[in-house]
Amino acid sequence: MTTNSGDRGGVKGGDARQTLTRQRRVVLRVIEESREHLTAGEIYEAARRELPRISHATVYNSLKFLKDGGFVREIGFGSGGASRFDRTGARHDHALCTRCGRLVDFELPETAELLRAAARRSRFRAESIHLTLTGVCPDCRAAERAAPG
Amino acid sequence: MTTNSGDRGGVKGGDARQTLTRQRRVVLRVIEESREHLTAGEIYEAARRELPRISHATVYNSLKFLKDGGFVREIGFGSGGASRFDRTGARHDHALCTRCGRLVDFELPETAELLRAAARRSRFRAESIHLTLTGVCPDCRAAERAAPG
DNA sequence: CTCCAATTTAGAATTATTCTAATTCCACTT
DNA sequence: AAGTGGAATTAGAATAATTCTAAATTGGAG
Numbered sequence: 001m002t003t004n005s006g007d008r009g010g011v012k013g014g015d016a017r018q019t020l021t022r023q024r025r026v027v028l029r030v031i032e033e034s035r036e037h038l039t040a041g042e043i044y045e046a047a048r049r050e051l052p053r054i055s056h057a058t059v060y061n062s063l064k065f066l067k068d069g070g071f072v073r074e075i076g077f078g079s080g081g082a083s084r085f086d087r088t089g090a091r092h093d094h095a096l097c098t099r100c101g102r103l104v105d106f107e108l109p110e111t112a113e114l115l116r117a118a119a120r121r122s123r124f125r126a127e128s129i130h131l132t133l134t135g136v137c138p139d140c141r142a143a144e145r146a147a148p149g
Numbered sequence: 150m151t152t153n154s155g156d157r158g159g160v161k162g163g164d165a166r167q168t169l170t171r172q173r174r175v176v177l178r179v180i181e182e183s184r185e186h187l188t189a190g191e192i193y194e195a196a197r198r199e200l201p202r203i204s205h206a207t208v209y210n211s212l213k214f215l216k217d218g219g220f221v222r223e224i225g226f227g228s229g230g231a232s233r234f235d236r237t238g239a240r241h242d243h244a245l246c247t248r249c250g251r252l253v254d255f256e257l258p259e260t261a262e263l264l265r266a267a268a269r270r271s272r273f274r275a276e277s278i279h280l281t282l283t284g285v286c287p288d289c290r291a292a293e294r295a296a297p298g
Numbered sequence: 299c300t301c302c303a304a305t306t307t308a309g310a311a312t313t314a315t316t317c318t319a320a321t322t323c324c325a326c327t328t
Numbered sequence: 329a330a331g332t333g334g335a336a337t338t339a340g341a342a343t344a345a346t347t348c349t350a351a352a353t354t355g356g357a358g
Binding site: 168202206207231 | 337339347
Binding site: 019021023053054055056057058061081 | 304305306307308309314315316
């Protein structure tokens, strides 16, 4: 309504701007700087500290834009009703603990090979591959040994 | 309030029943018989055709029960705000089309090996592994060739 | 400067999920 | 056959997540 200040990081020239606007950059930075995997709601709150007038719609739109552009990834889990978002940066995978719900990053080297195999099987043109391990995290394993159930 | 008819498939003996009740079985069958990946809402509608008095809570509870028991898997995607559910049956993976959003099943043989590697890296005790390929599905590839972008 | 299309905003509307209290169910006792 | 106790279900309200709408703002192009 009043402030939508600052440049838009113009890149395009023409008129179909479609660029990394200020708000989108803030959303991206929030995601990149967080060590956790945030929900859209948490991203909204964090972005608001910098752009107090940013709206839900803009956060969701930015998230869509960033997802389509490959900057972030959306990961949906049973962990409560909300999607979480994750920087794409260096490719990596996730492990989800079935006891405590913790979501941890890890890297697996042999995924290039895997990508080709999966593309062949699915007949898709592959863009990326992502893998989720479910199991019991080290902490919960320790807890189990301490008090077996 | 009136009908909660039929047996509960008793298995347990004691009193901690925790079994495949009628409603849970219906929910499971809905998922198994569907060729698509349904949302909780869709499952609720389908289950209601058989158990008209089933409630949202029961569907969500059943889903949780079946998930914990390894009967179904919850898959969350950008495909709109709701999780989708999928029979676990034969292990398989998913491919998500970035153009049309279609979600397709496929199988990859080399996942046993992968499971071990992932468990090693993440230090989790592995229960299962799941892999999602994102890319362009055969139909969209064909459409692209017809009218390039 | 004016126009234009993309973008953002505020907030309402819609959907999805969880919660609550009351009820029903059934394996087990008595 | 009636009683007990705890798991499960129900109806519907409450809460949370996501999408929508109309109006306003933006910045480059003309």
